[in-house]
Each structure stands twice: as structure tokens, then as C-alpha cells.
Amino acid sequence: MNETIAVVGAGISGLLLARALKVGGAEVVVFEKSRGFGGRLATKRVGEATFDTGAQYFTAKSERFAGLVAEWAAAGVVARWPGASAHRWIGRPGMNALGRFLAEGIDVRREAKILQVQRSDGGWALTIENQPPSEARRLVLTAPLPQSLALLRAGGVALPPALADELAALTYHPCLALLLTLDGASAVPAEGVALADGPVRWLADNAKKGVSSGGAGAVTVHLSPVFSAEHYGKSEAELAALVVPGIADRLGAPVVNVVVQRWKFSEPVGAYAPRCVWLPELGLGLAGDALGGPRVEGAAMSGVELAARMRAEGGG
Ligand SMILES: Cc1cc2nc3c(=O)[nH]c(=O)nc-3n(C[C@H](O)[C@H](O)[C@H](O)COP(=O)(O)OP(=O)(O)OC[C@H]3O[C@@H](n4cnc5c(N)ncnc54)[C@H](O)[C@@H]3O)c2cc1C
Numbered sequence: 135m136n137e138t139i140a141v142v143g144a145g146i147s148g149l150l151l152a153r154a155l156k157v158g159g160a161e162v163v164v165f166e167k168s169r170g171f172g173g174r175l176a177t178k179r180v181g182e183a184t185f186d187t188g189a190q191y192f193t194a195k196s197e198r199f200a201g202l203v204a205e206w207a208a209a210g211v212v213a214r215w216p217g218a219s220a221h222r223w224i225g226r227p228g229m230n231a232l233g234r235f236l237a238e239g240i241d242v243r244r245e246a247k248i249l250q251v252q253r254s255d256g257g258w259a260l261t262i263e264n265q266p267p268s269e270a271r272r273l274v275l276t277a278p279l280p281q282s283l284a285l286l287r288a289g290g291v292a293l294p295p296a297l298a299d300e301l302a303a304l305t306y307h308p309c310l311a312l313l314l315t316l317d318g319a320s321a322v323p324a325e326g327v328a329l330a331d332g333p334v335r336w337l338a339d340n341a342k343k344g345v346s347s348g349g350a351g352a353v354t355v356h357l358s359p360v361f362s363a364e365h366y367g368k369s370e371a372e373l374a375a376l377v378v379p380g381i382a383d384r385l386g387a388p389v390v391n392v393v394v395q396r397w398k399f400s401e402p403v404g405a406y407a408p409r410c411v412w413l414p415e416l417g418l419g420l421a422g423d424a425l426g427g428p429r430v431e432g433a434a435m436s437g438v439e440l441a442a443r444m445r446a447e448g449g450g
Contacts, residue, residue, distance in 0.1 A: 138163055139444075140260055140270035142248050142285065145173025146430060147421045147437035148276035149236035150202075154441030156240065163270070164240055165260065167247035172233020174400070175225060175430065177345065178313065180393050183352035185313045185340050186229045187395045190326065190354065191215050191222040192430035198438070199431045211235040216344060217324030228345045250288035251275070257417065261289075272417035274440065278399030279304050279424035291418075297411065304424045307359035308366055309400035312373060313352070313393040314385065320351030321386025333361035333377055337384060351387055362400075370394045402428040410440035414447050 139155055141148045144166035152162045170176070174188035194200040203223055206212040211231050215222040225231040247263040251273055258273040275282035283301060286293065293301070319341070326338030336356040346352035357365075357377065365373060374392040378385075402424040409427070411420040419440050423429065426436025 137161055138270045139272045141274045143276035144171045144242050145276060146175060147433040150434050151274060151421055151437035151441045152240045154438060158445045164242040165246040165248050166242055166244050169244055170230055171237040172230045175229040175233050177228030177230040180313055182348050183315045184228060184346040185352055185354050186345055187311050189229055189430055190338055191224050193221050194431060199434055248285055251285050252289035253291060274419040276422045278306055282420055304406060305403050306399040307401050307403060308362045309397040310357040310362040311395040312355040314389050315391040316351030316387040317390045318387035320353055322353055333357050334381055410436045412440060412443045
């Protein structure tokens with residue numbers, strides 16, 4: 135059995151954890167199912183337009199996280215949102231830039247979807263889609279919590295019953311994101327718009343945000359949790375027909391293309407006080423926003439906290 139720590143997920147929690155463990159001298163490998171870095175810090179190209187599709191911005195409330203953000207700002211990978219209130223931070227040129235930056239120097243295996251994790255000989259065996267299996271001494275799962283728990287279930291791993299019940303209760307809101315390309319400049323204010331009622335809860339123009347070049351409106355529209363749950367499986371055309379007429383005035387120019395991004399696990403519903411889980415007897419850790427708090431800062435601090443616990447207990 136090698137001494138590697140396997141981390142599932144290259145979102146902000148997994149990448150910050152991997153960096154901290156590596157600084158502590160551990161051998162760390164991150165497995166990421168997608169082709170990109172950053173998880174829900176996601177940016178997508180659609181034709182000539184570019185959209186931040188998941189998290190739109192983040193805030194830094196704790197001194198510790200503010201310290202990290204200041205480092206990223208000095209490196210030019212995050213900046214304050216132009217035109218918005220000073221506490222909103224965005225990735226530069228898009229949100230996924232932060233994930234790319236944090237992955238530098240880390241062994242991240244992309245397009246490596248973990249199908250199950252099993253106990254093996256005092257360590258862990260990871261089954262990977264269309265690839266040979268991998269082994270590790272310790273394992274950290276940072277996917278949205280229901281997905282992490284499913285990996286453990288698939289591998290026949292039982293958590294202590296009280297903990298299993300607590301974690302099973304931590305659920306997520308779904309979010310449908312419509313990525314609208316407009317024929318001309320949008321009327322959406324530079325700082326975006328949050329709406330309290332109706333199917334739409336958020337609109338932002340990625341052209342005004344500096345994410346999309348070319349000048350034509352490239353508007354990310356986030357639909358409310360209730361609407362998203364009810365219409366989750368609908369097609370692009372069906373969703374556009376339901377949503378676009380109600381926001382046509384706010385958009386200010388005709389829609390020429392619609393792409394939908396479905397976030398089944400967008401933001402956690404509740405919070406978990408301990409911020410992360412570390413089970414030294416299993417060599418198993420869990421981190422992410424369902425544990426650390428329902429935003430980028432909570433996810434980041436969950437990864438940082440778990441790395442500190444693993445290092446303190448000789449697990450990293
Ligand atoms: C629509 C939307 C809007 C949001 N708005 C905001 C906002 O305005 N402000 C804010 O602060 N936060 C916002 N958030 C929340 C924020 O994006 C998250 O809290 C944070 O990015 C979560 O980071 P994470 O590391 O916990 O998880 P993730 O970013 O989800 O990372 C987990 C990673 O694990 C990978 N993975 C999953 N399963 C497997 C597997 N089987 N094998 C390998 N890899 C796997 C995933 O591909 C992903 O890259 C928003 C999220 C969404 C979706």
C-alpha cells in the first residue's frame with residue numbers, strides 16, 4: 135500500500151485541501167471527473183460568448199479567507215466585480231480561472247470519474263470509469279455530499295450510524311442556469327440583478343462583467359430552487375418559452391441562443407457545524423460546502439480545516 139492521499143473532486147475545497155497537504159509533505163493525487171478545474175466555479179464558452187455558469191461572485195467574511203483572497207488578487211486571478219459593491223469578488227477572466235490557478239503544481243487527474251471507493255488492506259481502492267483502479271492510504275471526498283455518500287455506499291463502506299444519519303440529512307437545492315446570447319448589448323445592470331419573486335432569482339451580463347468579449351449581451355439567468363425543481367428535465371426551448379418573455383424588458387435585446395446548464399447540487403440547504411469530517415480510524419475525510427457552509431467561502435474553509443486536522447493527527 136502506498137502512502138498517497140487520494141482526493142476526489144477538484145473544486146475549491148479539494149484543491150485547497152490538496153495544496154495544504156502537499157505543503158505538509160504528503161503525496162496527493164486529485165481525481166476530477168470533468169475536463170476542468172474549479173467545480174462550481176465554472177465558466178463556459180458558447181460560440182463567441184463566455185458565461186460564468188455557477189457561482190457568480192464570492193465574498194470573504196472571515197479574516198482567514200480574506201487573507202487567501204488577497205493573495206489571489208495579488209496574483210491577478212480574482213478582482214472586485216466592476217460596478218458592484220466592493221465586497222464581491224470574481225475570477226479573472228472568468229470564475230474557473232481560480233480553479234486553474236489553485237491546480238498549478240498539484241497532480242490532478244482529469245476526466246477520472248470515481249465510481250466507488252472500497253476499503254482495502256488498511257487503505258482505499260478507487261474504481262475509476264474506463265480506467266484501471268487506483269489505491270491510496272487515505273481518502274478525502276469533496277464532491278457534493280450526496281454524491282460522496284453514494285461513492286461510499288457503492289463500495290460497501292458504512293459510516294458510524296449517528297454520523298451517517300446527520301450527513302444524509304444535508305441536501306442541496308437544484309438550480310437551472312440559462313445562458314442567453316443576445317443580439318446586441320443588454321439592459322442588465324453591470325452589477326447583475328437579484329430578484330425576490332418568480333422563476334428568476336438572478337441575472338448578470340457576462341459582457342459587462344468582463345467575462346465575455348465582443349460586446350453582445352451574454353446573460354446568465356439563475357432560476358429559483360422551486361422553479362428549478364419543478365422544471366428540471368425540461369428542454370432549452372421549453373425553458374426559454376417559460377422564462378424569457380417575463381424578463382424580455384430586463385434583457386433589452388432579442389435572445390439569439392439559449393443553452394441550459396443543470397446544477398442538481400447547486401447550494402446546500404442547511405449547514406453543518408463541524409465544517410468537515412475526519413475519521414482517522416478509516417483514514418477517510420469529507421469536505422465541501424455542505425459541511426463548511428453554503429458558499430465559496432464555506433467550501434474553501436472546509437478544505438483548509440480538514441487539511442489542518444489531518445496534519446495535526448498525522449494523517450497528512
Ligand atoms: C448556480 C450556482 C450559483 C452559485 N452562486 C454562488 C454565489 O453567488 N456565491 C457563492 O459564494 N457561492 C455560490 N455558489 C456555491 C459555490 O459555487 C459552491 O459552494 C462551491 O463552489 C463549492 O465548492 P466545493 O469544492 O465544495 O464543490 P464543487 O465545486 O462542486 O467541487 C466538487 C468537484 O467534485 C467533482 N466530482 C464529483 N463527483 C465526482 C466523482 N465521482 N469523481 C471525480 N470527481 C467528482 C465535481 O466535478 C467537482 O469538480 C453557487 C453554486 C451554483 C451551482
